[in-house]
Amino acid sequence: xxxxxxxxxxxxxxxxxxxxxxxxxxxxxxxxxxxxxxxxxxxxxxxxxxxxxxxxxxxxxxxxxxxxxxxxxxxxxxxxxxxxxxxxxxxxxxxxxxxxxxxxxxxxxxxxxxxxxx
Numbered sequence: 533x534x535x536x537x538x539x540x541x542x543x544x545x546x547x548x549x550x551x552x553x554x555x556x557x558x559x560x561x562x563x564x565x566x567x568x569x570x571x572x573x574x575x576x577x578x579x580x581x582x583x584x585x586x587x588x589x590x591x592x593x594x595x596x597x598x599x600x601x602x603x604x605x606x607x608x609x610x611x612x613x614x615x616x617x618x619x620x621x622x623x624x625x626x627x628x629x630x631x632x633x634x635x636x637x638x639x640x641x642x643x644x645x646x647x648x649x650x
Contacts, residue, residue, distance in 0.1 A: 565638040567607045571599050571619055572645050578603025582621045588613040610634060617642045
C-alpha cells in the first residue's frame with residue numbers, strides 16, 4: 533500500500549483556500565440601499581407623476597425617479613450616505629425632506645404628504 537505525503541504546495545493551497553472562504557462574506561457586503569415611498573395629498577389620495585430627486589448630501593450623487601399611478605416610487609441600489617428627498621410636480625410646488633441616513637442593505641421609507649389637493 534502506498535501512502536502519499538502532502539506536498540508543501542498542497543498545504544499552501546489549502547491554507548489559501550481557507551483564508552479566501554473566511555473573508556468571502558466581507559466581499560459580499562452591500563454598499564448600497566433602497567429608498568421607497570408614497571406621495572399623497574392631505575386627503576390621502578395618491579399623486580401620480582411626481583418627480584422625486586434623491587441627492588446624497590455628502591457626495592453630490594443624485595437619482596431621479598417618478599411616482600407611479602399609486603403615488604409610489606422606488607430608487608434601488610443607491611450608494612449609502614445622507615440624503616435629501618425632493619418631490620416636485622408642475623403647478624403644485626415642491627416638498628423637501630432632509631437628513632435621511634441610508635445604510636448598507638437598508639430600505640428607507642420616505643412618505644411625503646403635501647398640501648396639494650388633486
